[in-house]
């Protein structure tokens with residue numbers, strides 16, 4: 001291939017695997033899969049140069065349904081796996097994905113530190129305000145008065161977690177919210193998130209039609225964010241704090257330097273290091 | 280009374296800031312320059328910084344793997360709280376305790392066994408020298424008492440103090456000489472014979488934790504994720520700058536869950552990866568170690584054991600993480616457990632573990648412990664055995680075929696692609712899966728993959744490294760041990776043989792998978808087996824009982840830390856059984 005020839009172009013289907021999703025009919029995650037593959041085609045990244053990592057949950061089943069390099073790990077630990085991949089293989093496009101329980105509850109500490117560490121990767125959370133896979137318990141983003149969970153029959157009584165505000169405070173470089181019912185908009189957000197250097201966080205409202213059928217109404221609640229994304233964290237914080245939860249679009253774009261060790265050797269071999277032990 | 284011995288044991292003690300660790304390290308290095316071998320452990324009080332400290336050394340004309348039963352010399356620069364070390368520093372009856380009469384009362388406990396005592400006025404001597412330092416006076420005095428050539432001490436002083444300027448150097452040299460001069464008036468102590476020419480090879484001064492770090496990079500590790508915990512931290516501290524020099528990286532993670540998953544990620548990406556921790560950290564990692572096993576992603580975890588359970592005794596040694604290392608994972612999760620059995624072997628065992636983990640695409644736990652990890656010794660440079668991480672990669676074009684990442688091969692090992700290899704995209708999974716990696720809950724997939732993951736470990740040829748055997752085929756009594764208790768067992772057996780008896784030692788390095796045939800061969804002709812370990816619950820003994828047929832009658836000698844198991848305790852076990 002000569003230098004002037006263009007990169008091969010890809011279609012969304014090139015990023016899909018033959019595995020048939022086990023999601024319930026109507027689950028919001030289907031269109032996240034569609035949006036992701038569309039974004040990758042738009043960016044024309046060869047499938048073998050993409051690593052897609054997830055934890056455990058319905059949404060975390062995503063990697064198996066794609067034709068990129070995938071890692072389906074354990075509950076809550078997608079971000080550290082993604083970090084290890086990206087730090088040691090900076091040339092790869094690394095995407096972590098999963099649910100709100102996976103990312104904000106068991107994986108909450110990693111979420112905070114991934115924002116802070118600012119490794120160049122994209123984190124997609126399919127937020128359905130419930131634990132889908134374990135059959136409908138409250139998650140950190142569930143409203144306090146949701147009484148349908150058998151574990152919290154009176155509701156949780158505690159305020160939901162605001163992942164975007166936390167991401168901002170912890171240092172995420174790109175913060176966006178999308179709605180899976182808007183596949184084109186979602187694909188666009190994912191594309192921008194992947195392009196943005198540093199840690200990009202995309203919260204995707206993705207209805208769980210089985211345990212939260214009322215979330216079908218989200219399609220009427222969402223609306224495009226009325227303002228341009230700011231790079232001023234203080235302004236972004238004020239906006240996010242008063243946000244109704246249904247603003248969609250890019251809400252913050254920072255310009256912090258991503259974390260990436262040099263990976264450049266300064267000695268020829270291990271034997272060079274051994275001199276320090278000689279008496 | 281001038282005694283020349285094979286080894287002499289010395290403790291420097293004092294309050295924080297008295298410089299006992301500096302004196303100890305310098306004595307160790309000086310011994311190395313003089314052609315002697317030396318071994319040093321450090322002990323400190325409960326405080327994190329400051330507080331009392333002790334540097335415990337054994338110097339010898341032959342390589343040393345452990346401490347002796349007793350100490351010949353205890354030097355206290357001052358006595359503040361030094362009594363706390365009395366249990367750790369048992370003195371010989373003809374030992375000598377030296378202290379400054381101005382540095383507080385000699386503690387009763389230390390003198391209780393009738394040990395000789397003598398005064399050495401560190402403060403007074405130091406005052407007479409401009410910038411004089413009591414710890415350097417102690418160093419000079421000890422060197423003179425045990426027969427260590429003064430030029431070896433002065434060389435070390437020069438090497439380590441030259442950068443502090445000529446005044447500081449001159450003050451320390453004068454202090455060393457003044458200490459040596461004062462020693463002429465002290466009662467005699469045990470002395471070592473001068474090293475002969477042949478022994479004057481270039482030795483290394485290294486700790487077990489540094490050796491583990493070296494073994495890691497020799498094996499090919501280029502990515503480490505880390506969360507600090509005593510006594511594993513120094514493995515990481517050595518690796519951080521050295522990995523960077525080799526073009527690798529160490530990332531400080533937010534916790535152990537992150538550490539182990541980061542190394543899983545890096546390894547999945549094709550970079551040989553490791554983390555180091557201690558008991559509580561290993562406990563947090565177990566779920567994800569199982570992920571490495573199930574997804575067949577090679578990783579190595581160095582666990583430098585300390586006293587448990589819970590936060591236990593974090594600064595002292597024990598061998599009580601054996602159970603969790605062997606059995607801590609949920610489900611049937613065959614993995615490697617490898618234990619170094621000497622400070623120098625921390626290098627070999629770690630390198631071997633890295634090599635095995637990569638070759639067999641699984642998780643390897645290296646069980647070192649505080650006494651190996653935090654001790655410093657002068658050793659003959661450990662040769663690089665050339666074992667490297669060498670992962671089986673798929674080759675060639677796949678054509679229309681789907682890449683079967685988890686193909687059920689005869690060896691159980693299947694070629695592992697890494698991101699970037701066109702056409703070889705697959706999803707690594709901790710869920711049970713088919714050969715291509717698709718999640719599956721079918722009984723046949725589960726049993727096929729369980730069999731494959733077990734077979735690749737049991738069918739591998741581990742060669743002679745599975746254990747170190749001393750006195751092969753000798754006598755009808757065998758001592759089976761592992762890890763840091765190997766040194767004392769070896770020494771007990773030397774004494775046993777010196778007493779005209781016969782016996783052999785089997786120190787098991789490969790704790791998992793088990794090698795029943797090899798152990799049976801090693802125990803051929805044995806009718807009595809003594810199992811030695813440092814755990815309260817006899818974890819190793821129970822493990823052997825569960826997996827091996829032990830011949831004849833079996834006795835277990837086990838006790839918890841923090842006091843080290845000493846050669847004479849093991850010797851008495853043998854003697855009492857005859």
Ligand SMILES: Cc1ncc(C[n+]2csc(CCOP(=O)(O)OP(=O)(O)O)c2C)c(N)n1
Nearest residue numbers: 056057058059075099100101102131132133
């Ligand atoms: C250590 C551990 N604890 C609990 C579970 C059980 N578990 C599986 S998925 C899940 C919650 C998933 O919820 P979420 O991340 O919101 O994803 P969703 O299924 O809603 O997409 C839980 C608690 C587990 N697999 N591992």
Ligand code: SF4
Nearest residue numbers: 024027058132208209
């Ligand atoms: S349970 Fe909910 S989240 Fe899970 S697949 Fe069904 S609809 Fe989707």
